[in-house]
Amino acid sequence: MEQKRLEDIDLELATLVRRATAAATDKKLGTLERSAYLLLTQLSAHGPIGVKALSEQFRLDISTVSRQTAVLETKGYIQRLPDPTDGRASNFQITELGMQELQETKQARLVRFSKLFHDWSEEECRMLGQLLAKLNRTFIDE
Amino acid sequence: MEQKRLEDIDLELATLVRRATAAATDKKLGTLERSAYLLLTQLSAHGPIGVKALSEQFRLDISTVSRQTAVLETKGYIQRLPDPTDGRASNFQITELGMQELQETKQARLVRFSKLFHDWSEEECRMLGQLLAKLNRTFIDE
DNA sequence: GCATTATAGTTGTATTGTGCAACTATGTAA
């Protein structure tokens, strides 16, 4: 692989992350933070799951996920179900309120992205989505 | 533009940023932080420049850039040149030491990216670099 | 059955990266 191409990708990615971090700090898109958005998205798609399993899926430290669930539980967006087979563990489930919140945030983000990508071609969007997905899979194996 | 595609991109991007944030927290690639890497890269490519102009180029708050330059100046990676025409302003220039540091970090990052992308095709890398660049330009106009 | 070890989760602490607001010092314009 050519050095130039990889350096290119490196710099573009670093720039992208800087931009995204800055954006996350000031403007709240919808009301959910990025971390909460991703967590609720996961819970909306799959059954009840515990902190440990989540931390493995997300490849985050278990303490990080523990804090995230704590926040969402306090807000009433997720519900803690004690694990009947293990007294140490709990499983979390998204609530109706959490679903509403997720829907609103999703909608707000969609509006933003629609504006952002309005002059991108269908094909470019398809490619971008595909390559980002591959990139995320690539990071998993790291 | 189809809703599904945009939601896809949204989620993949959010996931990517989460991964990148996590990676930045523990593993230091080379010795420079991401923010310092980008700042030094800019200074290595262009002439002396002040905090205000940098903050506009990067679209970051001037206070954020001020802190970044302060750190790099302390480490001796950049040098402050008082602006002869404006007593309030300074311009920064990368030093030899800064150049060395940048080179090392660049090399370390290249090694990592070479491994990461070893099973990507040339064409995929080209497309990814191109689309990320376009994406970054897209965020500029936001 | 008890002692040891392993595991799920929480909490304290630290770090990176960011923005806003208040401030200082200097420059510019009325």
Place this chain on the structure above:
DNA sequence: TTACATAGTTGCACAATACAACTATAATGC
């Protein structure tokens, strides 16, 4: 020369993360 504008710094707050120390429970070995 007084008022306003601008470059930069610093105090504070916050999101997101990891690591280490801890608690409570489970599992294992004997």
